[in-house]
Amino acid sequence: MDWDSLAAELRDAILQALIHEGNIARYASVCREWQATIEKSIFHSLKLTPCDIPFLGTLTTQHLGLVKYIWYSIELLNYDCTECDRSETESVRDINRTTIEDGIRVMFCTLSRRPFKGDMTFDISIYSPSDSQHHFKYIEFEPANTLFSHGRPKPVLHHDSRHSSSTPHPSKVAIDRLFPDVDLVEDCGDFWTSVSCVPCITHILWRRQTRRRWDPVTLSRIIACLPNLQDICFEPWREWGRLMQMHTDVRSIKFFTSLISINLKRLIIFEDLKETYRSANSTGLHDALDAEPIRSLGPNMTKSLVKASLGLQHFSAAFITDARRYWELCQPDWTWEQLLTLSLTSRELVPENTPKDINNLIYSAAQALKKMPKLRTMELWNGGQGHAALFRYKSARAGRCASIIWRANWDLKLESRVVAAWGDAVGAGAAGCYLQTGKELLSPEQIRSHGEAILILELENEVACPVSVRQIHREHC
Numbered sequence: 001m002d003w004d005s006l007a008a009e010l011r012d013a014i015l016q017a018l019i020h021e022g023n024i025a026r027y028a029s030v031c032r033e034w035q036a037t038i039e040k041s042i043f044h045s046l047k048l049t050p051c052d053i054p055f056l057g058t059l060t061t062q063h064l065g066l067v068k069y070i071w072y073s074i075e076l077l078n079y080d081c082t083e084c085d086r087s088e089t090e091s092v093r094d095i096n097r098t099t100i101e102d103g104i105r106v107m108f109c110t111l112s113r114r115p116f117k118g119d120m121t122f123d124i125s126i127y128s129p130s131d132s133q134h135h136f137k138y139i140e141f142e143p144a145n146t147l148f149s150h151g152r153p154k155p156v157l158h159h160d161s162r163h164s165s166s167t168p169h170p171s172k173v174a175i176d177r178l179f180p181d182v183d184l185v186e187d188c189g190d191f192w193t194s195v196s197c198v199p200c201i202t203h204i205l206w207r208r209q210t211r212r213r214w215d216p217v218t219l220s221r222i223i224a225c226l227p228n229l230q231d232i233c234f235e236p237w238r239e240w241g242r243l244m245q246m247h248t249d250v251r252s253i254k255f256f257t258s259l260i261s262i263n264l265k266r267l268i269i270f271e272d273l274k275e276t277y278r279s280a281n282s283t284g285l286h287d288a289l290d291a292e293p294i295r296s297l298g299p300n301m302t303k304s305l306v307k308a309s310l311g312l313q314h315f316s317a318a319f320i321t322d323a324r325r326y327w328e329l330c331q332p333d334w335t336w337e338q339l340l341t342l343s344l345t346s347r348e349l350v351p352e353n354t355p356k357d358i359n360n361l362i363y364s365a366a367q368a369l370k371k372m373p374k375l376r377t378m379e380l381w382n383g384g385q386g387h388a389a390l391f392r393y394k395s396a397r398a399g400r401c402a403s404i405i406w407r408a409n410w411d412l413k414l415e416s417r418v419v420a421a422w423g424d425a426v427g428a429g430a431a432g433c434y435l436q437t438g439k440e441l442l443s444p445e446q447i448r449s450h451g452e453a454i455l456i457l458e459l460e461n462e463v464a465c466p467v468s469v470r471q472i473h474r475e476h477c
Contacts, residue, residue, distance in 0.1 A: 045069040045145055050103045056110050064114040064200075069121045071143040074103040076128040079177075087173055088180060100126060101184060101191055108225060112196040116228055121145075121203040126210045131178055136170070136211075138475045144205055144465050172240075179237060183215040192221055203231040208272045208468050213237055216248065216255035223258065231266040232259075233465055236320075238273040240291050249301050256304040266314040269305075270464035271295075272472070273319070294347055297322055303329045310336055316343035316463045319450075323380050324348060327364045336372045342379070343461040349382035349389040351410040359415045362391055366421035369393065379461050383453020388442060390457045395426070396433055402426040405438040407457060409447065412439075449476035 043066035048056060056064075076096045088096070114120070123144045131139055184191060204226065206214055213236065223229060236252075239245040259267065273291065302321045306329055309315040317326075323344040336342075348361050365380060372378075378393040389408035396402040404422050406412050414437065423435045447453050451472025454463065 040066055043067050045071075045143070047071045047073070047143060048107075049073050049075060050099075050106060053106050053110055056107075061113065061115060064111075065117045067114065067120060068118070069123065069143075069145050070111075071123045071125070071145075072103075072107060073125045073127070073141065074100055076100075076126065078128060079130045086177070088177060093180070097184070100182060104184075104222070105191070105195055108196045108198050111198045111200055114198075114200040116199040119202045119230075120200050121205065121231075122201045123205040123207070124210075125207065126182060126212050131211065136178060139209070139211070140471055140474070141209055142467060142471075144207060144467050175240065178211045179240075180212055181215055182212050182218060184218045185215060185221060195221075195225055197225050197227060199226075199228050201226045202228055203233075204229060205233045205465060206235060207233070207465050208235040208237065208270070209471060211237065213239075213248075216251040220255050220258040223262065229262060230264060232264065233268040233270075235270045235272060235464055235468055238271050238291060238295065238319075242290055242292060242296075245291065245296075249298060253300055253304045256301075256308045259308040260311070264308075264312060267308065267312055268314075268316045268462060268464065269320050270316075270318045270468070271320040274475075295319065297325050299325075299329060302326060306330055306334070309339070310334060311338060312336070313338050314341045314461070315339065316341075316461055318343070318345045318463045322346050322348075324361055324364065327368050330368065330371070334371065337374070339372050339375055341377045341461045342372070342375060343459065343463050344380055345382050346380055347382065349380065349391075349408070351387055351389075351408075355412055356415075358412055359418050362414065363418045363421050365391070365393070366418070366425045369422075369425040377460055379459055381457060381459060381463075383447065383450045383457065385449060386447055388447050388453035388456050390459065392460070393422070401434045401436045403436040403438065405440065407440045407442060409442040409444055411441060449473060452476065 043059075043063050046052075046056075046067055046069070048070055049072070059067075076099055077092055079092075111122075121144075125141060127139075127141055204222075206219065214234075216236075219234070223232075239248050302325045305317055305321055306326060309317075321344070323346040326344055346361055348357055361380065365378065369375060369378065375393075376395045376397065379390060380392075381388075381390040383389070387409060389410070390406070392403075392405050392407070394400075394403045404414075404419075406414065419435070419437060426435055427433050442456060447456060449472055451469050454469050455473060
């Protein structure tokens with residue numbers, strides 16, 4: 001039977017079955033249809049290191065145009081057990097910094113040849129293979145476009161008594177070694193003048209699996225090289241010390257302010273904090289690890305976020321600001337004309353808080369909705385060890401009524417004034433529009449982390465890379 005005589009659906013099913021089995025490059029020469037489909041699959045997602053750049057440089061412009069996702073891993077120097085509890089030496093810092101600079105420069109130069117043809121995601125990770133071989137064996141590095149069902153620890157290549165379970169709290173120096181800054185602004189000379197403009201990158205990911213802290217101003221310089229950027233997912237780690245957090249927040253304000261002038265459509269910010277590092281301070285071991293249990297929220301930081309969100313279609317900010325603070329700092333004439341989805345965390349969504357305070361928060365959200373004419377979904381949520389809560393609003397569309405729902409592992413009665421405020425905000429009662437209210441109590445099972453809370457709450461809006469959420473969940477299992 002001739003291939004062309006087969007129905008298009010059957011031909012497609014056969015090709016997809018071949019792709020699913022892998023090792024498909026050898027079939028590309030069968031015919032032009034096979035070649036086009038197989039090349040599209042082969043080049044769609046690439047896992048690259050700086051050593052792979054010469055290969056990327058050999059691709060034709062046509063093949064580069066097929067690349068839709070790149071996971072780019074920049075590998076830094078190894079360190080052994082004699083070094084894991086010591087600060088990086090100046091020479092090591094200089095070598096690692098040069099490695100990062102060269103990795104960005106060469107990759108951007110190569111990608112500058114790729115035509116601006118549809119979306120392309122650039123997912124960058126920076127790590128040392130030794131990061132997961134000492135105190136932090138749970139650390140995993142994986143691409144963002146694959147969800148793994150397993151999370152087994154990597155084999156330990158170096159080990160001594162300092163890394164055993166009898167020493168659960170790593171030293172401050174060990175923590176600092178894992179979380180140094182990636183600052184490519186200070187003392188960088190002419191580095192940025194040598195970095196190419198890359199029109200093809202439309203989405204960029206800075207994920208939490210890179211423990212090294214990206215300097216926010218450095219991120220602004222990277223973004224300045226991406227004229228067609230539409231989507232940012234940024235998952236910074238909170239500083240372990242309050243003074244350092246104040247310094248980082250000042251630089252974050254500059255980063256968020258720089259986003260106002262670009263044509264961004266989606267911004268996801270997820271600030272992470274591993275409680276075991278902070279709890280190490282409660283033992284009295286590390287005075288410098290004095291991160292606040294509940295983050296202080298300076299008005300300038302939140303205001304810069306509010307301004308950056310005004311022109312977006314999708315915005316999510318988790319743990320880096322608070323929903324109430326977000327509403328309070330809005331100016332009367334500010335509107336979100338294009339916003340379709342909004343997700344914010346709130347420290348008020350905890351079982352210890354009073355129902356009145358939580359109702360006040362939800363009431364304020366109803367007032368804010370009036371400034372968001374296109375909003376489809378709003379999610380106010382919080383989660384952590386032992387608690388998870390979500391208030392969700394969904395607009396009326398496709399014959400469905402507007403709705404609000406409370407989902408949490410504790411009960412809350414919405415006050416009549418709150419329900420009335422939401423009814424007024426959505427125009428309930430006019431032209432057959434109705435507001436549906438609901439409540440769902442989650443099972444009182446143990447919630448071990450904010451990652452597990454996200455999974456239990458079944459958030460509709462993306463608040464972090466799904467792989468990052470799975471990693472948080474596995475780290476606390």
